[in-house]
Amino acid sequence: MEKSLITNYLDQNKDRLLNELIDLLKIPSISADSKYKPDVMKTAEAVKQRLIEAGADKVELCTTKGNPVVYAEKIIDQKKPTVIVYGHYDVQPADPIELWDSPPFEPIIKKTAAHPDGAIFARGACDDKGQMYMHVKAFEFMMKSNTLPCNVKFMIEGEEEVGSPSLGPWIIENKNRLKGDIILISDTSIIANDTPSIDAGLRGLAYMEVEVTGPNRDLHSGVYGGAVANPINILCKMIADCHDENNHITIPGFYDDVMELSKEERAEMAKAPFDLNDFKKDLGIAEERGEKDFSTNERTGIRPTLDVNGIWGGYTGEGAKTVLPSKASAKISMRLVPNQGSHKISELFQKHFEKTAPKSVKVKVTAHHGGEPVVVSTESIGFKAASKAMQETYGKKPIPTRGGGSIPIVALFKKELGLDSILFGFGLDSDALHSPNEHYGLFNYYKGIETIPLFYKYFSEQSGK
Ligand code: BES
Ligand code: MN
Ligand code: MN
Numbered sequence: 378m379e380k381s382l383i384t385n386y387l388d389q390n391k392d393r394l395l396n397e398l399i400d401l402l403k404i405p406s407i408s409a410d411s412k413y414k415p416d417v418m419k420t421a422e423a424v425k426q427r428l429i430e431a432g433a434d435k436v437e438l439c440t441t442k443g444n445p446v447v448y449a450e451k452i453i454d455q456k457k458p459t460v461i462v463y464g465h466y467d468v469q470p471a472d473p474i475e476l477w478d479s480p481p482f483e484p485i486i487k488k489t490a491a492h493p494d495g496a497i498f499a500r501g502a503c504d505d506k507g508q509m510y511m512h513v514k515a516f517e518f519m520m521k522s523n524t525l526p527c528n529v530k531f532m533i534e535g536e537e538e539v540g541s542p543s544l545g546p547w548i549i550e551n552k553n554r555l556k557g558d559i560i561l562i563s564d565t566s567i568i569a570n571d572t573p574s575i576d577a578g579l580r581g582l583a584y585m586e587v588e589v590t591g592p593n594r595d596l597h598s599g600v601y602g603g604a605v606a607n608p609i610n611i612l613c614k615m616i617a618d619c620h621d622e623n624n625h626i627t628i629p630g631f632y633d634d635v636m637e638l639s640k641e642e643r644a645e646m647a648k649a650p651f652d653l654n655d656f657k658k659d660l661g662i663a664e665e666r667g668e669k670d671f672s673t674n675e676r677t678g679i680r681p682t683l684d685v686n687g688i689w690g691g692y693t694g695e696g697a698k699t700v701l702p703s704k705a706s707a708k709i710s711m712r713l714v715p716n717q718g719s720h721k722i723s724e725l726f727q728k729h730f731e732k733t734a735p736k737s738v739k740v741k742v743t744a745h746h747g748g749e750p751v752v753v754s755t756e757s758i759g760f761k762a763a764s765k766a767m768q769e770t771y772g773k774k775p776i777p778t779r780g781g782g783s784i785p786i787v788a789l790f791k792k793e794l795g796l797d798s799i800l801f802g803f804g805l806d807s808d809a810l811h812s813p814n815e816h817y818g819l820f821n822y823y824k825g826i827e828t829i830p831l832f833y834k835y836f837s838e839q840s841g842k
Contacts, residue, residue, distance in 0.1 A: 383522075383826070384827070386521075387827060394823070394826065398507055398822065399497065400423070402501055402502060402506055403483070403484065403499075404482070406466055407470050408444060408468070408536050408537075408539045417466075420466045421444065421466060424466050424513075432521075434451055439547065441547050442546070443542055444467065444534070444536050444543065446532060446535070447466070447531065447532075448554075449531040450528070450554075455528075457842055458527045458557075458558040458836065458837055459528040460558065460836065461529075461530045461559070462512045462529065462530070462531045462561050462562075463560050463562045463786070465534050465538070466509060468505075469501075476814075478814055479498055479814075481499060481500040482499060484499035484502065485499075492819070494818065497822070498814055498815070498816040499815065499816075502815050502817035503804040503815060507822055508802065508825065511803065511822060511825035511826045511829060513531075527833055530555065530557060534786075537784070540745070540747075541785055545786070545789050545793075552793065557794075557796060558796070558840060559797060560797070561801055561829075564800070565782070565800045566803075566806045567803060568649060570820055570821065571773075573771040573775035573776070574775050574776040575763050575767065575778070575801065576777075576779060576780035577754075577755050577760070577777040578714075578753060579751050579780045579784055580779075581712070581747070581750035581783055582713060582785060583723045583747045584686075585711075585723060585727070586708050586709075586742070586745060587612065588705075589609075589615075590703060590738060590740075591607060591702070591737065592703055595701065595702050596701040598699045598701040605737070608702060608704055612706075615730065616688075618733065620683070624666070624668045628726060631722065631725060634718065643675070646675065653673065678779030681717060684710055684711075684712075685707050685708070686708040688706070689707075690702050708745075712783065715750045715751070718749065719749055726742070748784075750783075751784075751788050751798070753800060759799040760799060761839065763832050765831070766829075766831035766832040771824070
């Protein structure tokens with residue numbers, strides 16, 4: 378019954394639902410760059426307005442040390458279960474801007490191979506404005522059709538892309554109003570539009586910055602070269618030495634806490650469809666590469682990694698300048714898996730870098746944000762409700778997967794609120810999140826709005842409240 382109601386609703390409101398998302402995508406809510414603070418505020422305000430219009434109560438912009446959290450709720454009956462929706466209205470920076478085929482904050486609809494019905498191209502289209510807004514619209518539908526079966530609370534933050542520094546303290550201060558039964562998040566992906574999946578885990582993160590200093594000033598590379606340590610050469614070698622010939626990470630103790638999967642669990646994971654040729658073609662690579670004895674899905678799902686995100690030093694301008702630089706730096710991130718801890722891994726990394734640096738240079742290691750990995754039980758009521766909802770709208774049972782990305786706040790929801798999260802994502806890995814030409818399929822957007830009310834229905838039915 379719900380299905381036909383929602384199908385009609387989508388048919389009748391198709392253009393409006395899309396245009397509202399387009400308007401949100403026009404505001405450059407980049408949290409990493411303080412220049413965009415007014416736009417971040419404007420986006421928070423817009424999300425607040427949309428929640429009011431959709432029928433939420435107690436809608437509030439909660440101030441924090443950083444960007445505000447948009448809070449809203451609809452309590453229909455204290456005795457009924459409560460779904461807490463989490464999402465983020467901030468987006469990644471758009472650069473390198475010259476690699477976009479259309480301006481990142483002027484959304485346009487184009488067809489792609491993965492999205493024959495069209496996709497909306499804009500920064501934040503998939504991550505996470507498009508996915509977050511599906512929840513606002515699904516809520517609007519349930520309000521208008523009088524089918525909201527339980528209570529709902531919204532918590533939409535504006536700092537996810539910079540590590541959620543204010544949300545942790547905010548949830549601790551707001552424990553009382555964050556009483557609920559489950560956290561529902563659409564900020565991950567499915568395998569393909571005809572292959573639904575639900576993440577049963579996410580990786581954690583330890584993000585480091587390293588600075589290597591050699592001589593006390595930049596030197597003439599002819600006059601001094603050969604006799605003085607070049608910090609760029611040294612840093613490159615130190616980074617290269619972090620992996621052995623099997624692409625194992627060499628930092629002592631790095632794998633100590635890694636949860637190994639049983640043969641059976643790995644066999645289960647291997648059932649998820651994956652086409653290596655498509656993968657290579659999509660990325661323009663001749664060969665995949667990663668830790669020996671693990672499949673591509675395992676390498677991005679259940680194994681930890683170490684990657685350089687940026688490296689700089691010396692002369693990078695036009696032409697050639699012969700210089701032996703004084704300093705070299707790099708930003709290095711490590712993706713973590715259950716049961717690795719981000720603080721412990723940061724410390725192991727720091728010790729390793731300080732120890733492996735030759736006496737000819739000084740190293741300074743600092744830790745940026747981090748986050749803990751999570752696992753979601755596929756046997757929980759929430760996971761089963763999500764699975765049933767997707768099965769109904771996709772006509773196929775979703776496959777449990779492991780997401781390679783991180784949403785650090787999820788571990789804190791568990792620790793501080795005692796609540797499990799359901800990673801109910803509808804995007805595709807190939808939607809170019811964080812990259813130029815980010816997009817979100819129209820199919821995915823509408824499918825999300827169609828599927829979310831069914832989660833509420835099945836979760837409420839099964840929660841026994
Ligand atoms: N939505 C992503 C995380 C994600 C994407 C998980 C795809 C699974 C599949 C989120 O916005 C994100 O980008 N997180 C950051 C972490 C953060 C601390 C900046 C990440 O994973 O790099
Ligand atoms: Mn996101
Ligand atoms: Mn992101």
